[in-house]
Amino acid sequence: MRNAAEMRMADSPQKARWRRVTEQRMNTRLYLAKLIDVLLPVLAMVIALVVGVLLLFLLGTDPIEAYSALIQGALGNISGITQTLTKATPLLLVGLGICIAFRGGVINIGGEGQIVVGALAATAFGVGFRDLPALVLLPLTLISGAAAGLIWGGIPGLLKARLGVNEILTTVMMNQIALRLMNFLLRGPMLDPEHVAAGTSIPQSAALPESIWLPRLVPRTLFHSGAILAVLLALAVYFLLWRTTIGYRIRAVGLNPHASRYAGIPVAKYVTLSLALSGMLCGLAGAVEVLGVHHRMLEGLSGGYGFSGIVAALFGKLHPLGAIPASALFGALLVGADKMQRAVQVPSALAIALQGLVVLFVVSSDLYVRRRTRRRVGDDGPAGPPAAEGNTRESIAEV
Amino acid sequence: MLRRISISTLIFLLLLAGCGRSDDSGDGETVGAEGDPFRIAIVMPSSTTDIAWSQSMFDSLVAVQTEMGGEDALTIAYSEGMFRVTDASAAIRDYASEGFDLVIAHGAQYGNSVFEVAADFTETSFAWGTSSDTGADKGIENVFAYGAVANEGGYVNGVVAAMLTQTDVIGVIGPVAGDAKLYIDGFVRGVTEIKPDAQVNISYTGSFSDTTLAAEAAHVHIQAGADVLTGSAQQVVGAIGVANENGVAWLGTQSDQISLGPDVVVTNQIYNWANVVADMISKIENGELGGTAYKLTFANDGLRLEFNENIEIADEVKEAARTAIEDIKSGAVDPVLWEEDE
Amino acid sequence: MLDELFTISTLVGILHSCVRLATPYLFAALGETFGQRSGVLNLGVDGIMLMGAFFAFYAVFEGHNLWVGVLVAIAIGVLMGLLKAFVSVTMQSLQGISGIGLYLFGLGLSSLLFKTLIGSVEGVSGFRQLAIPLLSDIPGLGHILFNHNALVYLAYLMVPLSWFVINRTTLGLKIRAVGHNPEAADTLGVSVNGVRYATLMIGGALAAVAGASLSIGLQNVFQENMTNGLGFIAVALVYFGSWRTVGVLGGSLLFSLVNALQLWVQALDIPVPSEVAVMMPYIMTIVVLAFTARQIQKPAALARSYERGE
Structure with a gap:
């Protein structure tokens, strides 16, 4: 798989050492931290919820009742579990996109907008070409969602790579543009003709043909086969990042852009690519939500998955495979918090505040893992070049 | 009846x-x-x-x-x-x-x-x-x-606006174009009914919850000469604050907004x-x-027009509003086709 | 129709709107600039703003003086800044994500407190328009610049003040050193973490005042999530201004100018579809930056935690 440029790079002893060290440290990180890494976010989440008891006291709510409703609601029965998994599906897809961006050393906080344009494009295509056979239409619909996300993520990528426009700025702005675009399309060109005919104006599109709806996995729930697609894609992203040249270069650019440029990797191209791929997965998340849950585009399709996906990616240690259990865990928290609102009748704001606490605690708990890993690297292996050392932190620290 | x-x-x-x-x-x-x-x-x-x-x-x-x-x-x-x-x-x-x-x-x-x-x-x-x-x-x-049927209340508020305005300029703050259309359409009709020459300026913030932009939209309308304002969606709290500060009349809709502008909210269409x-x-x-x-509708008491008790409202304004409501109830004012609206 | 846009009174109106609209962005983005210059990215600005907005409003709602409201907001902002500093400096967490945590925490807590302590949307009497004598009489310019409420003036005063602190004081020197090369700064005896705590507390205070400028200055109400993501725009504007106070001022003014313009265009019934108009501020900000951006050196240590003895 390695091409000539790669071989040249391998020829340089300095570069070879750099790569060896980098990979070695990655392996060390991976294996050593595995067990505690998995358990630590859960532990941090528990501690956060314990601190959250203060908020419950503020509201005069019995914490035990509230939290048992949270756990019971998310995991206690079929309905809760399927809701958790339904929620985890877009979180996982967005989370995967975030993983790629992270590894490529860029920050994508434009997930929200990418989801929206993905959903819009998928709907437009699915409705527009509804006469195509389902076997053709379904993949094409998914692809149009992914393509729209790819473009919406690729623009910030291109602007960053070519013109040095910071991607935080562009992704924040493009979220707003996407939302306004949706407001317009759902009230104008994409408004359900049935509603127009009936003289009603609910801002939603026409329904997609039933033949391409993603099959529901459990009857009488929203849990749909998009979940399987998401898990498969997690494997694919893992393969892409750690088993292909493209993935290797994305990570190399993320770890140290200067060294990568020195090694002959076209940095600009890979910066654009990681943002575009990241956007593509978010766009796909939008398409999957449309095809699996709502069967049409409507307002309130996303509402925060762009941010929640970042958190899910973090819970999964920014690793595509880690993102699978992590998005389920975070999905459970979100679903449980909603159930808690219903069971003990607390304002929805409480759930948001609790999520914030959980994120703060989980993100802080990372220190422990890192210290341990770093110690082991220091003990067992050769110390990495200082630049790479600092930049490992930087690339991951930035989001 | x-x-x-x-x-x-x-x-x-x-x-x-x-x-x-x-x-x-x-x-x-x-x-x-x-x-x-x-x-x-x-x-x-x-x-x-x-x-x-x-x-x-x-x-x-x-x-x-x-x-x-x-x-x-x-x-x-x-x-x-x-x-x-x-x-x-x-x-x-x-x-x-x-x-x-x-x-x-x-x-x-x-x-x-x-x-x-x-x-x-x-x-x-x-x-x-x-x-x-x-x-x-x-x-x-x-x-x-x-x-x-929000256009009914919109119409009555429009009539009130036309009666109140001295400058013949009225400002409307909408959320997203196409939304709240019933209310705004009714409002414009109400205004034209009384003062065909009055100017109704409509601006949308592009959001339902952007209170900052809604507040600025209120400023803009006031500077453009408007002396009566109305608007819809939860964003309007920002605009009511501005109306209150500038002493410009505000006509509310959906929920009771009088507490936000005790001195300026003149009428309130309540669902x-x-x-x-x-x-x-x-x-x-x-x-x-x-x-x-x-x-x-007004006829089934689902819509109510409330006047702010705290401020002095000219009798002819109240009278015009009551007449408008009766006209709607009796069908003298063309009832608009049933449409969805929030 | 279009000529209506180019009358003196309309142009004055647009610029007047622009100056006022920029207020919350200025406070928040200047605060964020402090943090980023010392190497800490804080995406939680919106959450801090909401907390500041709520507490300032609550103080005034309870009958306290407006400036007491501002001070309460500052205190809350400092506390939120401390929280952010603890998480991302002491605990060395991923800065962007901890910022999102802080945002959610502030969003949730401010709404929760609002529901518990106030319960319904109420109005207060906030900062009044304060025309500066003499200066406000200058034709045109006087209205544009000198006919605002006190917090608007304060926001613009913060620009030279921030510039001075960052570029002309010892603290500023330390901030820049820590942001550029924490290792070297540490060697020279500068407390890297101490400086970062300080900048995050300053940033928190300014973000909270940004919130207060909404709840007791520009709108005089508090509503759940009333900032509506304004804090994220403010963070983006720091990048627009490439970490310079003047650049931040330019970005805030540009964004606000396009927003003011689109509101006026709609209000004057100029035939531009409002769907396009409402997108313009976001599009223009990207476009202008795309044309002007150069590879400007960002604080080299931005978003990097620092641990001694590594």
Whole structure:
């Protein structure tokens, strides 16, 4: 798989050492931290919820009742579990996109907008070409969602790579543009003709043909086969990042852009690519939500998955495979918090505040893992070049 | 008139039923179900205190509860902030499976979810709005639909605006173009009816909750000469603050906004869902689980125009408003086609 | 129709709107600039703003003086800054994500407190328009610049003040050193973490005042999530200004100018579809930056935690 440029790079002893060290440290990180890494976010989440008891006291709510409703609601029965998994599906897809961006050393906080344009494009295509056979239409619909996300993520990528426009700025702005675009399309060109005919104006599109709806996995729930697609894609992203040249270069650019440029990797191209791929997965998340849950585009399709996906990616240690259990865990928290609102009748704001606490605690708990890993690297292996050392932190620290 | 009588009779009967029930429970002999409170669950896109769409329904539910005799007669469970439709859908399904008597999905975007869940829980009654679609054509019989004919109140507010304005410039702050269209269309018609030459400037913020931009839009209208303002969606709180500071008249809609601008809010179109809810309750208790599409109008007391008691309002303004309302009720003013609107 | 846009009074109106609209962005973005210059990215600005907005409003609602409201907001902002500093400096967490945690925490807590302590949307009497004598009489310019409420003036005063602190004081020198090369700064005896705590507390205070400028200055109400993501725009504007106070001022003014313009265009019934108009501020900000951006050196240590003895 390695091409000539790669071989040249391998020829340089300095570069070879750099790569060896980098990979070695990655392996060390991976294996050593595995067990505690998995358990630590859960532990941090528990501690956060314990601190959250203060908020419950503020509201005069019995914490035990509230939290048992949270756990019971998310995991206690079929309905809760399927809701958790339904929620985890877009979180996982967005989370995967975030993983790629992270590894490529860029920050994508434009997930929200990418989801929206993905959903819009998928709907437009699915409705527009509804006469195509389902076997053709379904993949094409998914692809149009992914393509729209790819473009919406690729623009910030291109602007960053070519013109040095910071991607935080562009992704924040493009979220707003996407939302306004949706407001317009759902009230104008994409408004359900049935509603127009009936003289009603609910801002939603026409329904997609039933033949391409993603099959529901459990009857009488929203849990749909998009979940399987998401898990498969997690494997694919893992393969892409750690088993292909493209993935290797994305990570190399993320770890140290200067060294990568020195090694002959076209940095600009890979910066654009990681943002575009990241956007593509978010766009796909939008398409999957449309095809699996709502069967049409409507307002309130996303509402925060762009941010929640970042958190899910973090819970999964920014690793595509880690993102699978992590998005389920975070999905459970979100679903449980909603159930808690219903069971003990607390304002929805409480759930948001609790999520914030959980994120703060989980993100802080990372220190422990890192210290341990770093110690082991220091003990067992050769110390990495200082630049790479600092930049490992930087690339991951930035989001 | 007939409708009004029937509704008041209904409420009266309801009250009787409520009394009767408490007597029954005193006997301790009646069937358990009769003594249990009626259970309503509601799912709302924004907060119970959004001073607009969600609050209007929540306040009405509380009013019905008070009228029926408190929590012993009617319990209300709510999920607020359900702007994500997937979450709302889960909430609707959960409420249905928990055996609520009536599940209200308070947003047009919840329509899909309502019909999907309603098909699975045929013994439970559902209601959703803004809509006129009860799903009858899909063979669904347990869904009520409701909506407000907001152009009626818009028209009356428009008449009031035209009477109030000295500069003949009036500003409207809308959320997203195409939304709140009924209210704004009605408003413009009302203004033109009185002052055909008056200028109505409309600006949209592009968002439902951008209070900052709504506030600035109010400033812009004022600088452009407007001396009467109106607007819709929860974002308007920002604009009312500005109107208050500048002493410019504000005409409210959806929920009671007088507390925000005690000196400037002149009139307030209020969505009063109480009758609709009471009617649904009585239908459900009689075994009719859906099929009716309700509209709030002045004629059925679903829309109310409230004048701010704290400020002096010229008699001719009040008179014009009352005339407009009567004209709408009698049909002298062309009733606009039924359309959805929040 | 279009000529209506180019009358003197309209142009004055647009610029007047622009100056006022920029207020919250200026406070928040200047605060964020402090943090980023010392190497800490704080995406939680919106959450801090909401907390500041709520507490300032609550103080005034309870009958306290407006400036007490501002001070309460500052205190809350400092506390939120401390929280952010603890999480991302002491605990060395991923800065962007901890910012999102802080945002959610502030969003949730401010709404929760609002529901518990106030319960319904109420109005207060906030900062009034304060025309500066003499200066406000200058034709045109006077109205544009000198006919605003006190917090608007304060926001613009913060620009030279921030510039001075960052570029002309010892603290500023330390901030820049820590942001550029923490290792070297540490060697020279500068407490890297101490400086970062300080900048995050300053940033928190300014973000909270940004919130207060909404709840007791420009709108005089508090509503759940009233900032509506304004804090994220403010963070973006720091990048627009490439970490310079003047650049931040330019970005805030540009963004606000396009927003003011689109509101005026709509209000004057100029035939531009409002759907396009409402997108313009976001599009223009990207476009202008795309044309002007150069590879400007960002604080080299931005978003990097620092641990001694590594």
